[in-house]
Amino acid sequence: MEGQLERQLERQLEKQLEGQVRVKELWVKVKKGRYGALWGRHCDSSLEGVDVMLETRNITKVYGTLVKTKALGGIDLKFEAGEFSSIIGYSGSGKTTLLNILGALDRPTEGSVWFQEGEVTAMSDRELADFRNRNIGFIFQFHHLLPEFTALENVLIPTWIKSHSSSRAKEGRAKELLELVGLKERLNNKATDLSGGQQQRVAIARSLINEPAIILADEPTGNLDSETTEQVYSLMREINATLNTAFIVVTHNDHIAAKSDRIIEMKDGLILKDYLTSKKNPEKVWEDVAPKYCRHCYEDGEENQLL
């Protein structure tokens, strides 16, 4: 029965790609029937065609010793290479906690984090620092630029910690990145002489200098006006498309989140919804109308909220 439905769904999907039918109704049937195993094709990293880069396995986070706050209640997530995701949810729902753990800035209380084939949570603090520097770029709401340094020097800061390239190569790369973010003419301006949007562009260039596979951004447009927010967001999407750098962006801005490939909504330390929105690849139509993977959504049987 399950295999039959899957084949039926695939046939419908083929037709939909030709613009003939909608697969949504069929998905409702599948979901009502609770044929969750279908999701194996998207959830199981061992399956062909799914390039899982970063993964959390049942992570929890409890803050405090005397007074305990459970910030994460058991999160299973998989992020593919080159994916552009947004994490949304009310204040206190656990977004920053999750992002910090994904970026190895903090450790979970329980559970594990995996990057490609390696277990990040098994690394020592020293290994973690090296891991972060090599693989992950960070962008924060308050960009933390050094005010007395020029745009170029700020971009070069991560390379001072550890880099295998020559200083000439690093500087060349930093200049290219500043050009990429539209600041070719501002290389030698001090951070304080740049506008908020320009400073965030420098922070984006800085996050790219070590060529990370993934960039984690916590409210990157939180203190920018709406026009600059659009520009910064478009820039991140452009980088994602050009360099295939994956992004995970925490945002309160639903309008911005809607432009991501994937939206993860958190509530009370759990994943409430997790779905793909991408329209850029027609082959992803299957995923457009269905949740990517969400144990919690699936279990509560509220199919309408997902479609």
Ligand SMILES: Nc1ncnc2c1ncn2[C@@H]1O[C@H](COP(=O)(O)OP(=O)(O)OP(=O)(O)O)[C@@H](O)[C@H]1O
């Ligand atoms: N260092 C900490 N010590 C104790 N509790 C903390 C700490 N950091 C976060 N929390 C608590 O953990 C929960 C999740 O916080 P978190 O900052 O991850 O939420 P958030 O969704 O990012 O919120 P916001 O949108 O307001 O930034 C909240 O109840 C918060 O009060």
